[in-house]
Amino acid sequence: MLLPKVLEKSSGVDGQTQGGSIEEQFDRQIVSESTSLPRPSGRGPNHDVSLYLAKEGVDLEAVFEGKGAEELEFDQEGVVGRFKCSRRKQPGWVGFFRKHLVSEIDLSVESVSVAIAFRVSERVFVVTFGGGRHLLDAAKLEPQFGLVVASHLIPIDEMHQLTSSTLSKFPQESRCTSLNKKPAEFFGIDLELEDVRKVVGASSDIVNRVAGSNHLKMHSFHGELSELMEVCPRFLECFAKGIEPSYEFLKNLTRVEKKDPRYQQLEAILEAEVAKTPTSFDLNVEGESWERTKNVRVYYGKSSEDCDFDTFIEAALRIAKKAGVPLGKVKLELSDEQDEALYGGAVLASLSGEVEHSERLYLIMAGRWFEIGESYVESLDDRIAALEQDWKLPAWKGSEDDYNKSVAEKFGWINLDKNLIQMGRSKGAFEAADLAGEDVLFHVKSGTSSAALNHLYGQIHTAAVLLGKSRAAREKLTEKSRTGRPIGFVAGIGREKSDGPLLGRMIVAKVGLLQCAANVRKLGFEFSVARIKIAKS
Known part of the structure; x- marks a missing residue:
C-alpha cells in the first residue's frame, strides 16, 4: 500500500520565510517530516505538539485523569490545564563520565507533564507536552482523531510505499512514535528536479505518523496556543468527513x-x-x-x-x-x-x-x-478486476528477461528492461518501462510475492512522476523509444491462476495496486492491469 510521503515545498532561497495565513502555514507544518528539507519559520517558537479531541459531550474538566496533578490557571475562559512533576533523577548518560569528575555535582532533572484543555467550536481539544498524555482519560478521547485528520491534510498524490516492514510496526498504543530525523536522500527525494519527488523505497516510520493514532502529532509547530486554536475548526471539518478513502486499509486493521x-x-x-x-x-x-x-x-x-x-x-x-x-x-x-x-x-x-x-x-x-473486514477485501478484488484489460500477452515462460525479450519480438515493442534513463550524475536514474509500445509503457513483474509487487508499483509511480513533470525525462525516453509522453501505463502481473482474484490473498499488494493506479491517473495517464498466465515448467 502507498502512504503519503508528506513533504512541504521549500521555504525559499537561503531559508527566507514563506508568507501566508496561519492556516496556510499550518498546511506546511502538518505535512513536514523530520527531514533536512527547509521549514517555514512562522511566528513564534517551534514546538512539538500533540493534539487530542474529546468525544462529544465531554466537558473540559472531564478529560483529565490521574492523581497528584496540579492545576494551571489561564487568563481566559474556556481553557484549563494540569501539570505534574515527577521525582528528580539523573539521566543515564551521567554514568559515562561521573567517575572522572573531580567533585560531585547534581545533574538531576525533573520530568514535567502538561495537558491543556480548551474549547473551540463547541468541542473540547487537549494539547499535551512531555508525558501529558498520562494526565488524560483515554476513554474520553476520539480514538482515531489523528488518523482521520491527517488522512485529509496530506496530499494524496505525494505518496510513500507501505511494505511489510512498515506494517509490522503498525502502532497499537495511544501515543505516536516520533519520526526519526532522516536526510532527504533517505526518502529518495531528488531536490534538483523541479517539482518532482522521486518515490523510491519505504520509510519505516511514516505509518507511526498517521496510523491508528488518537492524536495529531505536529512536529515543529510554529506558533503558540492562540494560533493553534485558530486552526482547530479545520480539524473538525476534516474529522466530520471521516477517514479519507485511501486510508481505509489502516482503518480496517485491528491488531x-x-x-x-x-x-x-x-x-x-x-x-x-x-x-x-x-x-x-x-x-x-x-x-x-x-x-x-x-x-x-x-x-x-x-x-x-x-x-x-x-x-x-x-x-x-x-x-x-x-x-x-x-x-x-x-x-x-x-x-x-x-x-x-x-x-x-x-x-x-x-x-x-x-x-x-x-x-x-x-x-x-x-x-x-x-x-x-471481509467485505473490504471483496471490494478490493472488484476494483482490481475493473482495472484488468486483455492485452493478449503470451504465457510467461522462463525468466523475466526471457519473457520481455519474447514479447518485444512478437509485438515489435522496444525492450527497455534494465535500460535506465540517466538524469545526470547528481540526479540518478530511473526505469521508464520494461516494454515500450506505441504509446503505452509496460512494467512487468511476476506476482509471486508482495515484495516484488511493491517494487513494481514504486517503479511505475516513479516513471509516471518523472515523465509527467520533467521535460528532460521525456526527451531522454524519446531517444530510447517511439514515445516521449505515453498515454498510459500497464502493470503486467504474472500469476499461475488465470481466474479468480488476480492477487489472491496478498492484501497489501492489492491496496498498493489500487493506490498506484490512483496516483498514475492523477498525473494524467491511463492505467490498466494485464494478467499474465505463468506457464508451468
Missing part, C-alpha cells in the same frame, strides 16, 4: 495481541494452512532485501536446503518433516551475492497471507496478526 485467546489459535491454523496450501502465502520482506537477495536458505539445526522465493515454503516443510519438528521451528535466511546476510527469522514469522477463523478473516504480516 490481535499475543495475550488474546485467538492468537495461539491463529498460529495453529496458519501452520496447518501453510502445509495444506503453501502457494497461498507470500514471503514478507522489505523491497531492498528482496531486490538484493541472491541466496535463499531454510534450515533447522544441521538440516538445511537452498531454495528460492517460489519454493522456500515447500523446502521448509521438507526440513520440518525430516527433523521431526513443527514448521514454526524452521528458520529462513536471505543473503546477497557476497553471502552477506540480509534477513533471518522463523519461516512462519516471514509470511503474509490470510486465514479464516470463526467466520472472520485475519491477516498475518511479519509475525503479527490483524483482523480485517
Whole structure:
C-alpha cells in the first residue's frame, strides 16, 4: 500500500520565510517530516505538539485523569490545564563520565507533564507536552482523531510505499512514535528536479505518523496556543468527513495481541494452512532485501536446503518433516551475492497471507496478526478486476528477461528492461518501462510475492512522476523509444491462476495496486492491469 510521503515545498532561497495565513502555514507544518528539507519559520517558537479531541459531550474538566496533578490557571475562559512533576533523577548518560569528575555535582532533572484543555467550536481539544498524555482519560478521547485528520491534510498524490516492514510496526498504543530525523536522500527525494519527488523505497516510520493514532502529532509547530486554536475548526471539518478513502486499509486493521485467546489459535491454523496450501502465502520482506537477495536458505539445526522465493515454503516443510519438528521451528535466511546476510527469522514469522477463523478473516504480516473486514477485501478484488484489460500477452515462460525479450519480438515493442534513463550524475536514474509500445509503457513483474509487487508499483509511480513533470525525462525516453509522453501505463502481473482474484490473498499488494493506479491517473495517464498466465515448467 502507498502512504503519503508528506513533504512541504521549500521555504525559499537561503531559508527566507514563506508568507501566508496561519492556516496556510499550518498546511506546511502538518505535512513536514523530520527531514533536512527547509521549514517555514512562522511566528513564534517551534514546538512539538500533540493534539487530542474529546468525544462529544465531554466537558473540559472531564478529560483529565490521574492523581497528584496540579492545576494551571489561564487568563481566559474556556481553557484549563494540569501539570505534574515527577521525582528528580539523573539521566543515564551521567554514568559515562561521573567517575572522572573531580567533585560531585547534581545533574538531576525533573520530568514535567502538561495537558491543556480548551474549547473551540463547541468541542473540547487537549494539547499535551512531555508525558501529558498520562494526565488524560483515554476513554474520553476520539480514538482515531489523528488518523482521520491527517488522512485529509496530506496530499494524496505525494505518496510513500507501505511494505511489510512498515506494517509490522503498525502502532497499537495511544501515543505516536516520533519520526526519526532522516536526510532527504533517505526518502529518495531528488531536490534538483523541479517539482518532482522521486518515490523510491519505504520509510519505516511514516505509518507511526498517521496510523491508528488518537492524536495529531505536529512536529515543529510554529506558533503558540492562540494560533493553534485558530486552526482547530479545520480539524473538525476534516474529522466530520471521516477517514479519507485511501486510508481505509489502516482503518480496517485491528491488531490481535499475543495475550488474546485467538492468537495461539491463529498460529495453529496458519501452520496447518501453510502445509495444506503453501502457494497461498507470500514471503514478507522489505523491497531492498528482496531486490538484493541472491541466496535463499531454510534450515533447522544441521538440516538445511537452498531454495528460492517460489519454493522456500515447500523446502521448509521438507526440513520440518525430516527433523521431526513443527514448521514454526524452521528458520529462513536471505543473503546477497557476497553471502552477506540480509534477513533471518522463523519461516512462519516471514509470511503474509490470510486465514479464516470463526467466520472472520485475519491477516498475518511479519509475525503479527490483524483482523480485517471481509467485505473490504471483496471490494478490493472488484476494483482490481475493473482495472484488468486483455492485452493478449503470451504465457510467461522462463525468466523475466526471457519473457520481455519474447514479447518485444512478437509485438515489435522496444525492450527497455534494465535500460535506465540517466538524469545526470547528481540526479540518478530511473526505469521508464520494461516494454515500450506505441504509446503505452509496460512494467512487468511476476506476482509471486508482495515484495516484488511493491517494487513494481514504486517503479511505475516513479516513471509516471518523472515523465509527467520533467521535460528532460521525456526527451531522454524519446531517444530510447517511439514515445516521449505515453498515454498510459500497464502493470503486467504474472500469476499461475488465470481466474479468480488476480492477487489472491496478498492484501497489501492489492491496496498498493489500487493506490498506484490512483496516483498514475492523477498525473494524467491511463492505467490498466494485464494478467499474465505463468506457464508451468
